[in-house]
Amino acid sequence: RKEVEQDPGPFNVPEGATVAFNCTYSNSASQSFFWYRQDCRKEPKLLMSVYSSGNEDGRFTAQLNRASQYISLLIRDSKLSDSATYLCVVTRVKELVFGTGTRLLVSP
Amino acid sequence: ETGVTQTPRHLVMGMTNKKSLKCEQHLGHNAMYWYKQSAKKPLELMFVYSLEERVENNSVPSRFSPECPNSSHLFLHLHTLQPEDSALYLCASSHAGGSVHYGYTFGSGTRLTVV
Numbered sequence: 001r002k003e004v005e006q007d008p009g010p011f012n013v014p015e016g017a018t019v020a021f022n023c024t025y026s027n028s029a030s031q032s033f034f035w036y037r038q039d040c041r042k043e044p045k046l047l048m049s050v051y052s053s054g055n056e057d058g059r060f061t062a063q064l065n066r067a068s069q070y071i072s073l074l075i076r077d078s079k080l081s082d083s084a085t086y087l088c089v090v091t092r093v094k095e096l097v098f099g100t101g102t103r104l105l106v107s108p
Numbered sequence: 109e110t111g112v113t114q115t116p117r118h119l120v121m122g123m124t125n126k127k128s129l130k131c132e133q134h135l136g137h138n139a140m141y142w143y144k145q146s147a148k149k150p151l152e153l154m155f156v157y158s159l160e161e162r163v164e165n166n167s168v169p170s171r172f173s174p175e176c177p178n179s180s181h182l183f184l185h186l187h188t189l190q191p192e193d194s195a196l197y198l199c200a201s202s203h204a205g206g207s208v209h210y211g212y213t214f215g216s217g218t219r220l221t222v223v
Binding site: 036089101 | 139141148149150151153156158163196198204208209210211212213214215216217219
């Protein structure tokens with residue numbers, strides 16, 4: 001079983017749509033959780049940290065369910081510029097473990 | 109200066125060459141990392157230098173050799189690589205220590221092609 005599992009997609013959505021990604025992780029000892037965004041042929045960039053109580057940053061909402069060991073990312077009012085690969089990331093001791101990513105394509 | 113700078117951006121090398129990748133961070137972080145990203149695979153951790161301690165992924169071949177002269181600089185020395193080593197090599201830095209992890213900042217990567 002992979003340590004971090006994500007649906008690779010692609011998710012094809014029209015502009016203005018709401019889209020949600022889920023991610024599951026296997027290490028119950030993981031303490032910190034993140035979503036990163038990676039554009040084609042670029043480096044990953046931190047999108048947001050994920051806290052137990054859930055957190056929101058503009059159109060983006062992240063949720064963590066420790067009991068079920070899954071993390072979600074909700075994007076509202078999708079923009080063309082949201083097209084990218086979204087990486088789910090969890091900690092293993094002091095290191096980060098990355099999922100393979102979910103690709104999002106937002107079309108006009 | 110941007111946060112994490114990697115050079116070169118692109119590198120084509122023959123299997124008998126020796127080359128080095130360079131990474132420099134200007135964020136005051138105390139941990140630096142090398143990751144390998146191949147197509148359709150998750151980022152693979154190669155090496156960590158954290159609080160003057162080196163940790164390595166035992167599956168990384170010896171043809172990859174890291175060097176970290178100080179907390180701001182990191183190198184990856186390459187020799188006698190194979191075509192399957194062609195990938196995007198990413199350097200990252202973070203603040204290590206404490207109970208909270210704040211994530212990594214990545215450099216723009218070196219796209220390596222071994223011919």
